[in-house]
Amino acid sequence: MLTEHFVASIAAPTKPNTGVTKDAGVFLHEFQPLAAQRHVFKKSAAASNGLAVSSSHIFTAQDGKAVVHVYSREKGNQEAIVPFPERVHSIALACDDTVLLVGGESGRVMVWELCSGRLVSTSTSHLQPVTALVVDPTSNFFLSGSSDSMIHVWNLASILSFSPDSPRSPIHTLSTHRVPITGLACGHSSTTANIAVSVSEDKSAMVWDYHSGQLLRTYLLPEAATAVTLDPADRAFYVAYADGSLQTLSFYDEMQQSTPVDILRDGSQSHRPVQPPPTTRFNAESQKLGGVLSLSLSWDGTTLLSGHDSGKIASWDLAKNNFMATLTSLPGPVTNLQFLTPTGFPNAPAPKFRIHTVTKPRQDLSMPMSGNALVPPNYTWNVEFTGRISVPRISAIDEPEVRKSDFEEALTHASFPMSMLEESLAELESWGSKPTPTTTVAPAADFLSLSESTTAGKATAAPSSASASASDDVKALKKQLATLQRIQKATFSQLSSLREENTYLLNKERERARQVQKRGLSNGRGDADVDMDDAVTSSESDASSEEDEDTGSGDDGNRTD
Template sequence: MLTEHFVASISAQTKANTGVTKDAGIFFHEFQPLAAQRHVFKKSATAQNGLAVSSSHIFAAQAEKAVVHVYSREKGNQEAVVPFPERIHSIALAAKDSVLLLGTESGRVLAWEICSGRLVSTSTSHLQPVTSLAVDPTSSFFLSGSPDAMIHVWSLPAILSFSPDTSRSPVHTLSTHRGPISSIVCGNSSSSANIAISTSEDKSAIVWDYYNGQLLRTYLLPELPQAMTLDPADRACYLAYGDGSLQTVNFYDDLQKTTATDTLRDAASSHRPIQPPPKTRFSAESQKLGAAMALSLSWDGQTLISGHTTGKVAVWDTAKGNYLSTIANLPGPVTNLKFLEPTGFPNAREPTFRIQTVVRPKQESGISDGNALVPSNYTLSMQLNDLLRGPATSATEPGPGQTSFEEALVHPNFPRAMLDASLAELATWNVLSNGAIAPAADFLSLNEDAGADGMQGVSSNGTSELQELKNQLASLQRIQKVTFQQLSELREEKEYLLREERKRSQQKQHQAKSKSKSHLTNGSTSDVEMSDNGSSESDSDDAASDGSSEAAPSE
């Protein structure tokens, strides 16, 4: 059965007229199929952006303290209390929940590998505490925000690198805001076209292309936003305000229907701010929810939950912008809300590894070995549940530019045919040129017991093989020379035949032309003879007629 949960945290609150602090905690709720509270983790008071949840643990940065509480979801208890040298103002999980990022009061970010205990630090780039952290879906980058109005983009692989030459400074700095940064969210795309959205106390929300450090769109808001969440398809973001109302900011509105250009990435419109229409703002005034401090969206993007200062957790319909119900009433202001990934999908694969116990952080020490990048005391503590998923490879069909042996090296095992061929080749190495089997000690002369006789046998064997190879090379050179001579003779013969063929074709053409001329000459001669014969006959007829006319008077 498909099951969906969410986790809520509250901040400390004093009891009325007593000055005694209420028992704050973290609340684990089932959202569907049955809305109910399932577990409570006590003794925790977290501020905004101070909660991170993995599949096995819950991390809570304590408000105004330099302490992070670690809770085990499987055991349902507090596993560790981890102190730090300075106060922690924001946290976020990265690298498949194996790295916890912590924003400190001094303006730097700590990266804690929870399965090894390694703790590294970025450079101090913020002038004030880091109050917001957002991680790229690929864990290649993360963004940090601060009241100094600056947003820094960091490369997580560079921060975690063991190389001493790797820079731990920001990749980009986004400095358009004119007020303290209140929240940052990162898009859900794993491509280089992913976006990030930031809100500030200057009443603006900006959409960034953080890969290139470019501003894409600026939205002017009616009030100071208290919290923000992003649609799973990156179509819109949802904002929460101090009066308890919410607002939808659509990135692809009605303007998109009139043009084929992506309005969010239209460079000609990036400098023009946009005001979301008032109709996109909705509230439930009759419920007296109080100021909204936290937002989270379900995995399908249809349901929005909001946490308020009164301790109420409200449910909203994002399509209609309507209030649906109040799902929980907690004993303190709700500072963080996080929907967890739904469980119960058929044929769902388990994670490839599981972190059973969190290793306490220890500051990164210098490299112990000058020739090694990884310290000698670096160890991982995790449980492998399955084969590590890597790029698809085949040991029988090497990829482009790879030999079969190179492909087999990255394969889980060597193919049987390659193993058989290797063993057969290895067996032939001990066979001498005369067919005898050489002693095992003589091969490569790696056995300390092998004496001078063995070395001499190996050297004589190598000399005979070298002479045999020279003879084979000489015979191949002779064959090559003869072959080249035959090729030259064949080439000359081919040219001679081509010349003879051209001559015969020219003779045939000449004979054909002469025959056609003789036919024309014979035809003209016969015509002349026929005309001569005709003229002689007519002359004889005329003579006969003349004779008859002359004879008549004589009678």
Template sequence: MLTETFVASISAHTKPNTGITKDAGIFVHESQPLAAQRHVFKKSASASNGLAVSSSHIFAAQDGKAVVHVYSREKGNMEVVVPFQERVHSVALAAGETVLLLGMESGRVLCWEIASGRLVSTSTSHLSPVTKLAVDPDSNFFLSGSSDAMIHVWSLLAVLSFSPDTSRSPIRTLSTHRGPITSLICGHSSTAANVAISISQDKSAIVWDYRNGVALRTYLLPDVPTTLSLDPADRAFYVAYEDGSLQTISFFDDIQQSAPTDTLRDPALSHRPVQPPTGSRFNAASQNLGSVISSSLSWDGTTLVSGHTSGKVASWDLAKRTYITTLATLPGPVTNLQFLPPTGFPNVKTPSFKIQTVVKPRHDLATGNEGAGMVPQNYGLNMQFTSHLSVPSISAAESSGRGGKSEFKHALTHPSFPTDMLEESILELQTWGQGPQNGVSASSDFLSFSTTEDKKSGTASNEELTELKRKYEALQRVQKVMSNELYELQKDNEWYKKHSATQKNNAKKTGDADGDVEMGEDESGSEAGSTEESDSEEEEEVGGDSSSEDEDEEASASENA
């Protein structure tokens, strides 16, 4: 059965509520199929835009404090309290829920890798605290808004780079607003045509092409907006106001459809403000909901949930533009609302990893070793693999040589150490640190190959050369082992010859000294001579066989090499 849940938070307890725990601050509510409260997290008072929810944790920036509370959704309790040097005004998750962005009071943004603890800071580009953060679907860019009416666009890859020479300044600035930024959101497209929408206290909403820094459309609003939500298909956005009303602003209404196709990107209309029709605004005056502080859209985009200063969480039918019901009444202003992805779908793709424990921030991992841009030696990720790793795309030429699976994945997914890897390791350990023996010179080190020509050649040639080098290294190790074994066989053969000759001499001396044996001179001489001749013949046969075997082994080893 399909289940949809949303998370709500309050800033402080303003009124007594006997049905809710006294120190509860974060509430997990089920929206459908049954509207009911499912879980409560205690000891939290988060301000607007100060809540971020992942599949495993909840991050809540405390209102007026330099502290972030981290809650484990699986355990249902607080996991860790993370202090900072200044107040945190906004948070957002990026990079597949592995990086937490924090908007600070000084006007900078901190990037915290929650699986490694690495903490990186951007430059101080805002003149006021960063009150809103938005991340694009691919996590290549993120936007920051502030009360200084500025919106900065950042490259997340550049900010997280280990190189100290990489610029951690915004790549562009959007500065058309004339008032504090109240809300900011990115579209759902993964293409270069994705947009971002911002609202400000100057009673305007602007649609941006944030990749190029161009304002596509400006909307004049009837009142000061407080928050906004974007349709899942990027067809419209919904603005909330201080009087508790909401307004639907469509990109394809009757007025804009009178213009040429794709009016949103028509350069002739980019500087022409649009005033939404008054009929697109709706409210529920009889419910005494209060000012709207937060809002969120359901997965299918048909229902909007709004949080109000009265503590009520209201549900709205967007198709009919009518109030449906009050889902919950919380003991304080509802500062944050966030719908979670629905559960209950069949054949859902399982994530490949899961973060069990959040690692506290560490400033020593900000840059690489010795400022060279390399990964620090003490850098490590604390995560758990929950499924098989995805296989990268392999060309037809590579698939025949590697069997469609990389060596790393083969070793990682094998129940134990692969046999071929163990054999190569044993051969390498046997020849480790050995010099030339019995005139056999040690083979040259494979690191002596020159890589100048490799860099000049194409990618395919480099891969073929790398494969040939790897095979040549394996043959070198086999040749070393075979040389050592041949040397040992030669030593054993010489020892066997000496030992057999010594035994014969001792046996002869013992026979001559024994006086109890009565035998004629002719018979003893003939028998001794025949015995010596047979022994010599056997020695020659043994020596011939061993020498032939040595020659055969040397010939096979030379052919393999």
């Protein structure tokens, strides 16, 4: 049976509630098929954007403290209290729930590997606390929003690298907002066409192509939005306001329906703000829900949950933009809501590994122990594999083939597809390219900068030198690729010629064997008789040649005499 749950957290108990366990701060509810509370976790006061849930654990950033509480979903209790060097304002999970991103008060993001305890810190690119974090579906990038109105795009693989030369500064800076960022949401696509949405206290919502740092569209809102969430199919996004109302902002509005061109990515339309019609806004004034602090969307995108400062959690029918019901009433403001992945699908893939115990951060694993080894010798990754490790299939009998990915097929093929190589080179080239005019990039934060500068002159020279170095590397890779392609073409041509020659020689040998066999059968004799006749014929021809020689020499003698 299909089952769907959601997790809610409150900032702090503000009113007595006899139906709630004392000191409860995190609540696990079943949404369908039976709406009911299933479990509670005590001693937690989570701040906004301070909740992260995996299949095995729940993480909550404590409001106004430098502490993250870790709860075990399997055991149903608190597993650890993890201190950090500064106050934590936001958290998010990445890399199949094995990495926790922690937004600090100083403006940096700390990356904590849950299975090893390694803690890596980014550069302090934000001027104020990091209030929002969101990870894209591939876990290659994540976005951070701050009270300084800036949004940074980071490369997670570069930050997790053990190389000391790996850059840990943002690759793009989105700085169109003018006041603090209140919410971030990332699309669900795994391609480079994925989008992100940001809302701010300046009464605006902006849609970004975060891979290139380009602003796609700006929406002018009637009030400052307090929360935002995206549709599962990225067709629209929903914002919430402090008066308890909600609003639907569809990408397929009247302007988009009137033209076959994708206006969302039309550069000529990006500078034109869009003001959504008032009919897209809806509320339930009779319910006295209070201001909305958090939003979460169901798996099928038909039901929206809203958490209010009154402690109520309301459900909304998005097809009709109507209030449906109040699911529960908690003893404090609902600062976070998160739907969990549904369970009960018939052929759902099982998780590859399980994390039983979270490893607390260790500062000695942040950098390599020696200059030669990239991985510290005391680095361990503690997980339990739930099934067999993926290995090539080896069998002496015919078995049905298992579908491989395009990359796996390319690895075992004689050559890589040109489209895959060109796409990879284009991505490498885009990393070192200059930002578009519509994007404002911080002067001291550029991707692929190989060293951090200490003076103002070096700070401006490092990005240009890094960009030139990246461009030279791409050109060198293209030359090597062209050389390998020429060698491959010549090799394939030689192999084809040798194959044709081999086929020709084999055919000639078969033809000679057939003729010898046919001649022996037509004479009605075996191989021995045929050989004897050949010998006799050879002897007679030798004797006749000797008589001719004798006769010729005698004639010569007579003429001489």
